[in-house]
Amino acid sequence: MREKVILVCSECLSRNYTTSINKDGKKIIEVNKYCKKCGKMTPHKISK
Numbered sequence: 001m002r003e004k005v006i007l008v009c010s011e012c013l014s015r016n017y018t019t020s021i022n023k024d025g026k027k028i029i030e031v032n033k034y035c036k037k038c039g040k041m042t043p044h045k046i047s048k
Contacts, residue, residue, distance in 0.1 A: 007044040009035045017044060 007017040014037045021028060030043040
């Protein structure tokens with residue numbers, strides 16, 4: 001079973017992306033994604 005999570009920009013705290021991960025492990029700590037608000041590549045973390 002997969003769980004939907006929201007990725008949040010670590011700089012401006014805007015919620016830009018959604019993704020799905022396994023319920024067993026929330027191993028993804030951060031992913032580099034493009035933030036439209038910042039206008040650059042920033043690390044995105046799973047929101048809590």
